[in-house]
Amino acid sequence: MKSYSAKPDDLKKNWILIDAEGLVVGRLAALIATRLRGKHKPMFTPHMDCGDHVVVVNADKVALTGNKAADKTYYRHTGYPGGIKERRAHQILESKQPERVLQMAVQRMMPNGPLARKQLKSLRLYSGPEHPHDAQQPETLDVRKLNEKNAVRDRNHG
Secondary structure (H helix, E strand, O other): OOOOOOOHHHOOOOEEEEEOOOEEHHHHHHHHHHHHHOOOOOOOOOOOOOOOEEEEEOHHHOEOOOOHHHHOEEEEEOOOOOOEEEEEHHHHHOOOOOOHHHHHHHHHHOOOOHHHHHHHOOEEEOOOOOOOOHHHOOEEOOHHHHOHHHEOOOOOOO
């Protein structure tokens, strides 16, 4: 038996649209990372960019379960001695770029390297319901129907 290895001519990148309103960040990020890498396709080849383009709308309305909104801390360093800065998840969600929470979650689920950086350019996050990619005719992916745990449940009913 021979192993299949995709050629650049074999690759076809689809466009996928996801509405992130009320979806759990970690579960959504794992699904997006899988789609960006192309691991959902039977012709997945680890060293090729065979993933899809993913457009996410309402990225500011993602849900964090438990106390993560108040407790989860994101660190960055300025490069100067003692220059570590920290922000809580709720501060980022209330800032000018609330889609950064989902962007960082997806980025940290991808492998480090030049191929993953190229694949991350296929991710487009928008904090509102509109996006400029109508010409690409993205297929809508209903993440809620894949698993009931992907969306935050109402506490009264579940």
